[in-house]
Amino acid sequence: xxxxxxxxxxxxxxxxxxxxxxxxxxxxxxxxxxxxxxxxxxxxxxxxxxxxxxxxxxxxxxxxxxxxxxxxxxxxxxxxxxxxxxxxxxxxxxxxxxxxxxxxxxxxxxxxxxxxxxxxxxxxxxxxxxxxxxxxxxxxxxxxxxxxxxxxxxxxxxxxxxxxxxxxxxxxxxxxxxxxxxxxxxxxxxxxxxxxxxxxxxxxxxxxxxxxxxxxxxxxxxxxxxxxxxxxxxxxxxxxxxxxxxxxxxxx
Numbered sequence: 001x002x003x004x005x006x007x008x009x010x011x012x013x014x015x016x017x018x019x020x021x022x023x024x025x026x027x028x029x030x031x032x033x034x035x036x037x038x039x040x041x042x043x044x045x046x047x048x049x050x051x052x053x054x055x056x057x058x059x060x061x062x063x064x065x066x067x068x069x070x071x072x073x074x075x076x077x078x079x080x081x082x083x084x085x086x087x088x089x090x091x092x093x094x095x096x097x098x099x100x101x102x103x104x105x106x107x108x109x110x111x112x113x114x115x116x117x118x119x120x121x122x123x124x125x126x127x128x129x130x131x132x133x134x135x136x137x138x139x140x141x142x143x144x145x146x147x148x149x150x151x152x153x154x155x156x157x158x159x160x161x162x163x164x165x166x167x168x169x170x171x172x173x174x175x176x177x178x179x180x181x182x183x184x185x186x187x188x189x190x191x192x193x194x195x196x197x198x199x200x201x202x203x204x205x206x207x208x209x210x211x212x213x214x215x216x217x218x219x220x221x222x223x224x225x226x227x228x229x230x231x232x233x234x235x236x237x238x239x240x241x242x243x244x245x246x247x248x249x250x251x252x
Contacts, residue, residue: 003039003040003042003043003046004039007037007039007040007043008043008047010033010034010037010040010043011034011040011041011043011044011046011047012047013030014030014031014034014044014062015044015047015048015051015064017030018055018062018064019064021199022063022064022197022198022199023061023062023063023064023198023199023215024061024062025060025061026057026059026060026061026062031062048064052066052067053065053066053067054067056218056219056222056223058218058221058222060214060218061215061218063215063218063219063222063223065223091153091156091157091160092160092187094152094153094156094157095130095157095160095161095187096187096190096191096194097191098130098133098134098152098157099126099130099187099188099191099192100191100192100194100195101230101233101234101237102126102129102130102133102237103121103126103191103192103195103210104216104220104224104230104234105233105234105237105238106121106129107119107121107212107216107217107220108220108224108234119211119212120204120209120210120211120212121209121210122207122208122209122210123185123188123189123208123209123210124167124185124208126188126210127166127167127184127185127188129241130161130184130188131161131166131184132241132244133237133240133241134154134157134158134161134162135158136240136243136244137152137154137158137240138154138155138158141154141155150232150233150236161184164182164183164184164186164187165182165183165184166183166184167183167184167185189203192210195210195216199213199215200212200213200215200216200219201213201216
């Protein structure tokens with residue numbers, strides 16, 4: 001398909017705007033203008049593909065998705081991977097991935113009753129859930145078969161997580177949470193900042209809570225729900241939590 005100079009310019013402007021903003025409403029004049037011209041919108045898809053990206057249209061917003069391999073642009077995730085390049089640091093990266101998965105699994109439950117500005121998790125809640133998850137998984141990984149089955153280095157992640165400084169609810173209430181690299185809250189903050197920089201969550205520093213944006217639900221609905229690895233790990237986290245709740249109920 002051939003494109004006019006005007007259509008290429010229109011597509012390029014919108015692409016670089018998406019590169020800067022990550023997500024753009026369909027009501028935005030630049031997006032609306034491009035969507036009205038099917039050839040210009042095709043040119044946008046072409047420009048994105050050549051840059052190692054793709055455009056996701058949720059029906060409400062355009063999302064720019066960076067391909068994990070072969071992209072001309074580094075995403076927040078690839079930048080983080082470069083930042084944590086040493087062996088021990090890679091374990092931190094793996095823990096951050098689990099932290100994000102735990103948060104997504106919690107948010108990805110009752111989308112129909114999502115309340116913008118109300119649904120949220122505190123840093124301490126997320127820390128407690130990750131701790132409980134690792135505690136259960138390490139008990140299932142005595143011979144390493146659990147790690148092998150799920151392609152997760154449970155032993156290394158559990159060792160690093162338990163070595164990190166653990167902060168309490170009283171510290172949260174007293175506004176004394178620290179986000180240093182040596183604390184669990186610090187690692188959680190790193191993970192949540194990745195989502196915030198992609199405009200998927202809002203972090204309230206005063207309340208020390210993470211609020212999902214509607215864009216996060218669009219990303220889950222139109223992207224994550226089609227990713228087998230996400231579905232497998234989300235189901236695993238759900239089963240683990242159900243078993244924990246059953247054991248806690250039986251103990252009482």
